[in-house]
Amino acid sequence: MIRTADVVVIGGGISGVAIAYNLAKKGVKNVAVIEKKYLASGSTGRCGAGIRQQWGTEMNCRIAKFACELFENANEELGYDGDIEFKQGGYLMISSTEKEHEQFKKNVELQNRLGIPSRLLSLEEAKEIVPYLNTDPLVSAAFCQKDGHLNPFHTTEAFAKAAERLGVKIYRFTEVTDIITENGKIKGVKTTKGDISTSIVVNAAGGYSHVIGKMVGIDLPVYSERHQILVSEAIEPILEPMVMAFALNLYCQQVPHGGIIMGRGDDTEPKDLRTTSGWRFLDEMTKTIINILPPLKNLRMIRQWAGLYNLTPDRQPILGPVDEIEGFYLAVGFSGHGFMFGPATGVLLAESILGEENTLPIDMLNLNRFEKGELIFEPAVV
Ligand code: FAD
Incomplete structure (x- = not known):
């Protein structure tokens, strides 16, 4: 050394x-x-490993846009002999309250001013992007095609x-x-x-x-807080964008090999360095996601794990x-x-x-x- x-x-x-x-x-x-x-x-x-430019402050929009551009060119810039697998299938943000919908409007206005090509969607338009979406509990959505996810x-x-x-x-x-x-x-x-x-x-x-x-x-x-996440068996492609709901504190995506990855925040998770997995998460995660994407109900989950969010006030x-x-x-x-x-x-x-x-x-x-x-x-x- x-x-x-x-x-x-x-x-x-x-x-x-x-x-x-x-x-x-x-x-x-x-x-x-x-x-x-x-x-x-x-x-x-x-x-x-979700990448989004849909933020609500100028600072975060600009950092995320800058990072996204760097990801777009990372294979070449880094001379990588593999592939970072950056799939820009978009991020569909779904709102389930009027208040959230109003915030989405402000966010999209800010994002567009900063050159981020996001847009507000009606529920019908959201369903065109994710046909299996249950729009009953939703008010509206926002979408940016340039967002996506990659292989960490x-x-x-x-x-x-x-x-x-x-x-x-x-x-x-x-x-x-x-x-x-x-x-x-x-x-x-x-x-x-x-x-x-x-x-x-x-x-x-x-x-x-x-x-x-x-x-x-x-x-x-x-301080650190445990966050749990899981992946399903691989299935045929059904989900192009990453789906995210702030009110439900969840996200869901289909990765290139076909598995569906989903995670969910929970304020009652331990605030220490534990990264063990729990049954409660599996139960709540699956119930919540089925309400938004009902066809996932027969999916078999193959692996569950946890990591740490490092949080500031x-x-x-x-x-x-x-x-x-x-x-x-x-x-x-x-x-x-x-x-x-x-x-x-x-x-x-x-x-x-x-x-x-x-x-x-x-x-x-x-x-x-x-x-x-x-x-x-x-x-x-x-
Ligand atoms: P880390 O990846 O945690 O790396 C820190 C490293 O430091 C570790 O490898 C550790 O072993 C090492 N280390 C610690 N102490 C020492 C020591 N004393 N000596 C030597 N090494 C040490 N972010 C997104 O942008 N998009 C997402 O979709 C997303 N989803 C997430 C889902 C989950 C379930 C979790 C847990 C996090 C998620 N995050 C997401 C957050 C993201 O993972 C982290 O913010 C990011 O990975 C932090 O990277 P880092 O390099 O700063 O820290």
Whole structure:
């Protein structure tokens, strides 16, 4: 293992590998990624991997649009010998209350102003896109054809391989056990395979970001919550877009091999680092989805798993430097949208670390927003 690095990135999920790739692309020679298990073993490899530009704040619309464009070109940009499987079959957002419908109208107006080609749909139009949709409990829908989903394992591998070709050292099955600071400055990290001297550490540890914060004496305003998800047997194609309902807190998609993946948020889930699966989720998830997509009722479920949402008080990420500790950077608290932001996170954090002007403003996502009381209100978040 190397003994000194220009930058040490903690975490080999989408955020960590994208940050490392962009640093190396910008010419930083000595970047190390430390991952305690295998790449994408955290939330990245457990997520729904949905990509949407349909947000309710200008900031999120712009970050998501930027990330989506990067995903569109990722196979070529990263010289990937596989396929990240970005299927732009659209995202159908369904509303079940008048209030939600009014919010959709505002969101679509904002999205269109920012160049995102979303539109409001009547229920008849929604049924043309998803013929099996039960529109009885619904009011309206919104749709953006350029949204979609992709393969999180291939995407992480694509970034990691490209980063390694540019000289990044990725240490798998290596855990960061402590961070060394001196007079408020980063000096290095301790790992299970030895120490590395460095002046810059990036916390991209997903559900464990709070543990990493503690290593430099900071109590980050983040916590982790279990989110469960399942996949069915493979069936013939019946669902082109990803379907999402905020009021029901669910999403559902058909992946390229034919399986239907569905997940659901639940505020009563444990707020710790547990990733075991439970029967209650299976029961509630299947009942809820059958109400929206009745033909799924005879489907056999083949696998269920869980991962962590890393949440902040406003459910928006914390990106950028930490004022109190020189050389300590955060890419944490992504809630349910850290995968889709991944390529943008990579560019924006690399720019911040190198003191460059950010392609998109991210000051409002700094840790200090909580101290200043400048929380972000995003109406389109799960
Ligand atoms: P992670 O992928 O969690 O990576 C962090 C890594 O850090 C882990 O691999 C972990 O092993 C490592 N690590 C932790 N501590 C240490 C240490 N001390 N030393 C070394 N390594 C360490 N997002 C979307 O955009 N779209 C979706 O559709 C979507 N669906 C989701 C569905 C579910 C069920 C879940 C759980 C999440 C979903 N998300 C979704 C959220 C998304 O998965 C995350 O926001 C995103 O993957 C975060 O990526 P990350 O790289 O920041 O963190």
